[in-house]
Amino acid sequence: MSETIRVGLGDRSYDIHVGAGLLARSSELLSPFARGTVPVVTDSHVAKLHLDPLVASLTQAGIKPLPIVLAPGEGTKSFAGLERLTTELLRANVDRGGLIVALGGGVIGDLVGFAAGVLKRGVDFAQIPTTLLSQVDSSVGGKTAINVPEGKNLVGMFHQPRIVIADIATLKTLPRRELLAGYAEVVKYGALGDAEFFDWLEANGAKALAGDAAALTRIVAHSCRMKADIVARDERETGERALLNLGHTFGHALEAATGFSDRLLHGEGVAIGTVLALNLSAKLGLSPQTDATRFAKHLKAVGLPAAIADIPGPRPEADTLIAAMAHDKKVKDGKLTFVLAKGLGHAFTSRDVPLDAVRSVLSA
Numbered sequence: 001m002s003e004t005i006r007v008g009l010g011d012r013s014y015d016i017h018v019g020a021g022l023l024a025r026s027s028e029l030l031s032p033f034a035r036g037t038v039p040v041v042t043d044s045h046v047a048k049l050h051l052d053p054l055v056a057s058l059t060q061a062g063i064k065p066l067p068i069v070l071a072p073g074e075g076t077k078s079f080a081g082l083e084r085l086t087t088e089l090l091r092a093n094v095d096r097g098g099l100i101v102a103l104g105g106g107v108i109g110d111l112v113g114f115a116a117g118v119l120k121r122g123v124d125f126a127q128i129p130t131t132l133l134s135q136v137d138s139s140v141g142g143k144t145a146i147n148v149p150e151g152k153n154l155v156g157m158f159h160q161p162r163i164v165i166a167d168i169a170t171l172k173t174l175p176r177r178e179l180l181a182g183y184a185e186v187v188k189y190g191a192l193g194d195a196e197f198f199d200w201l202e203a204n205g206a207k208a209l210a211g212d213a214a215a216l217t218r219i220v221a222h223s224c225r226m227k228a229d230i231v232a233r234d235e236r237e238t239g240e241r242a243l244l245n246l247g248h249t250f251g252h253a254l255e256a257a258t259g260f261s262d263r264l265l266h267g268e269g270v271a272i273g274t275v276l277a278l279n280l281s282a283k284l285g286l287s288p289q290t291d292a293t294r295f296a297k298h299l300k301a302v303g304l305p306a307a308i309a310d311i312p313g314p315r316p317e318a319d320t321l322i323a324a325m326a327h328d329k330k331v332k333d334g335k336l337t338f339v340l341a342k343g344l345g346h347a348f349t350s351r352d353v354p355l356d357a358v359r360s361v362l363s364a
Helices: 023-030 044-060 079-091 106-121 132-138 168-173 176-193 195-209 213-233 240-245 248-257 266-283 289-302 318-325 355-363
Strands: 002-007 014-019 037-043 064-070 099-104 124-129 143-148 151-158 163-167 338-341 347-350
Touching: 002 213, 014 213, 023 044, 023 124, 023 163, 037 044, 037 079, 037 106, 044 064, 044 099, 044 168, 064 079, 079 106, 079 143, 099 106, 106 124, 106 132, 106 143, 106 151, 124 132, 132 168, 132 176, 132 213, 151 248, 163 168, 163 213, 168 213, 176 195, 176 213, 176 240, 176 266, 176 289, 176 338, 176 347, 195 213, 195 289, 213 240, 240 338, 240 347, 248 266, 248 318, 248 338, 266 289, 266 338, 266 355, 318 355
Parallel strands: 014 163, 037 064, 037 099, 099 124, 124 163
Antiparallel strands: 002 014, 143 151, 338 347
């Protein structure tokens, strides 16, 4: 069982392929875009699990893969990591008509996409995401970036992939915590624009997380379809695409306050951040508190954190978090942009949120 979702962007349109066993078909899916030597960029953790079958598939089809294995972790998504990767790609003589493959999670996908975008003013790349988080979010839509000391993803560009191959079989190798972190982005889609999908997740999310192939394919495909539709209408995030940031303003601040460490994974920050956004919406009288409570209950039921108090270690202060938000990419004219909701499935953006209300929610 597999599904194909089209991201409609005119002559830059591309397909997202979702299903089990797609890694073995990678040469068939990549061959229209590949020629000559094809760098396959991954990290050492993913390389042990998934590099060999991809290399074998490409080799059998007459494509010459060149593995480039980087260190795992957010530290690789940096100026130093970008310099190392672009140097290796130039040494491999990648030309503007070539293809670079990103095999891994969000760190690899973001870094490779950025490197491909700046290398020789633009080289094509393919996304083969191997985590749930990257399959439903970062691999789709062309956002690429690196981190700097001032914050996450503050240096980057829009550079769309030529194809996305999401093999849900790769999710079997994920630690439970990483799988749950990706699931936070899945439930976010229900909260921002599809209440019926959230209803379905309440009934079936646990089955998907337990490895049911049909349920996993559905949550990945549905999430990608929602994102693809939004990206097609607002590629550069001038309006509707900002809704995909539900939970992220709070979540990124929590990540910064915890030092971008293992104390809080990105998806865990999004989970807590989405609850905070719903709590803020309720505090402002925009949505019922019962919706925020219901959302938090589902997160807890599957094993995700749902409150700041769930983060191990000392609790971040409200003012520290607000200061971190000031570095958010979504700040315009000195004003924070929040994604709020008028009930589950009805998100919108606002730049007129009283900081006292934000502080109150963060202190609760």
